[in-house]
Amino acid sequence: MFIVIAGLLAIIGALAGGYYFAMRPVPLKIAVGPPNSDDLKVVQALTQAFSQNHSYVRLRPVQTEGAAESAQALADGKVDLAIIRGDLNVPKNAQAVATLRKNVVVLWVPAGRGKGKKGGKITKISQLAGHKIGVIGRTPANVNLLKVILQQYGVDPGKVEILQFPVTEALDAVRSQKADVWLAAGPVNSKITTEAIAASTKDGGTPTFLAIDSAEAIAQNHQEYESADIPAGAFGGSPDRPDDEVKTISFNHHVVARKGLSESTVAAFTRQLFSVRQQLMSEFPLAAKIETPDTDKDAAIPAHPGAAAFVDGEEKTFLDRYSDFIWWGLMALSAMGSAGAWFAGYLKKDERIINTSMRDRLLDMITIARKSDSSEELDNLQSEADDILRNTLACFEDGAIDHAALTAFNIALEQFHNAVADRKLILMSMPQNLQRTGAQLRATGT
Incomplete structure (x- = not known):
């Protein structure tokens, strides 16, 4: 009897220990940058929300210099999650968990600037040769993006002067008219883009927005880009800026997970992410832009199986994940009971x-x-x-x-x-x- 009781206690202890280790909080390192960016602020808010809600998955932010560095950290296996740009080199071990936000490309000519070669105002991208183009943001990804657009319109990137300004210096550069044309990439409601466009308004004039009419062709040639529209009045002002819908291209910022990361862990993180999204919207409107990943097989970034299970409603419960272990545990308990009874009987022979x-x-x-x-x-x-x-x-x-x-x-x-x-x-x-x-x-x- 003592042997049987000891076996029962051992099995119960093993099951309790297994449940504890299965349900204990799992910390995940997430790479995000640059410093003081909206992405970093959103991740910090998610970290705090997960901690306050005593969630299964906890985040440990790892600050980087930008999306490219975050992608490299994931490729090197230094982090479990990362915030990356879809138009950069995506690590081979990256799988999509969510779309953090959609970014649009805005090309505009400040009021009173940007005369063409024949003296007329610049109204088309094909007229940019020989001009200075200012790029907001220090990431080389924005420069590469500009070159893709120029090449689509037959403009040799070597025949334009590209000036790149950090976000902290962009407004002063726009006011000082250091470039004839400006490019910014970010959400439609980006504060940085809106302020830069407002700074380019002079003496009541309005900036001219350059449409990327070949957006669909660019999207076909470059899978990481999509055709998009900037709605009229997206950047405020009076009159509206822009005064009409503008054709452009877009790309996504993704939350990606390291390939091989536990399916149940990623599913739990995805569930937590979308459950606190509404909670963060009041403080971070950017959180409203978080979307589920593309689960199609031909997606630019394949979805992680855990995230796909959440999106498709196939997420496994605790019993689904550990039913085999529980069944084998009960079988072992029965076997131990029988063996214990036989052994006890043998001792009393x-x-x-x-x-x-x-x-x-x-x-x-x-x-x-x-x-x-x-x-x-x-x-x-x-x-x-x-x-x-x-x-x-x-x-x-x-x-x-x-x-x-x-x-x-x-x-x-x-x-x-x-x-x-x-x-x-x-x-x-x-x-x-x-x-x-x-x-x-x-x-x-x-």
Whole structure:
């Protein structure tokens, strides 16, 4: 019994320990940058929300210099998650978890600037040769993006002067008219882009927005880009900036996970991400742009199986994930119980054999009692029966014999007591000389 109980406790302890380790908070490192960016602020807010909600997945932000560095950190296996740009080299071990936001490309000519070669105002991208183009943001990805656009329109990137300005210096550069044309890439409601366009407005004039009419052709040649539209009035102002819908291209910022990261962990993170999105919208409107990943097989970045399971409603529950372990645990528990019972019975084997021989002795004593001619002999038999009874009860308490064996012993004991009682009545009715004669005859064997 002690062995069986020990086995039960061991199995229960193993199951409890397995549940604890399965449900304990899982920390994931996430690479995000650059410093002071909206992406970093959103990740920090997610980190705090997950911690306050005691969520299964906890985030550990790893700050980088930008999306390219975040992608490299994921490729090197230094982090579990990363915020990357879809138009950069995507690591081979990256799988999409969510689309953090959609970015649009804005090309505009400040009011009073950008005269073409013939003196007319620049209204088309094909007129940009020989001009200075300012790019907001220090990432080389924006410069590469500009070159893709120029090449689509037959403009040699070597025939334009590209000036790149950090976000912190962009407004002063726009006000100082350091470029004829400006390019910014970010969400439609980007504060940086809106302020830069406002700074390019002069003496009541309005900037001219350059449409990327070949957006669909660019998207076909470059899978990381999509055709998009900038709605009228997206950047405010009076009159509206722009005053009409503008054709452009877009690209996404993705939350990606390292390939091979636990499917259940990524599914839990994806579920948490979309559950707190509404909670963050009041403080970070950018959180409203978070979307589920593309789960198609031909997606630019393949979806992580865990994220796909969440999106498709096929996320596994605790029982789904660990049912096999629970089933095998119960089987092991049953096997251990059977083995424990057999082993316990084996240890009691000698004790059962001794008790069986005592019961046989008790049956023999019944025959002896019925033929006894001496009250003293009957008393000795009674004393021996008491010892047998004491031993039998001890065997029963130890588990060496079961209820059936104890019942059989009780029947034999009752028959023995009846035999002793009947014989004593007979001896009491016999004269003393006949009792002595009988005893002597048995002693001599006659």
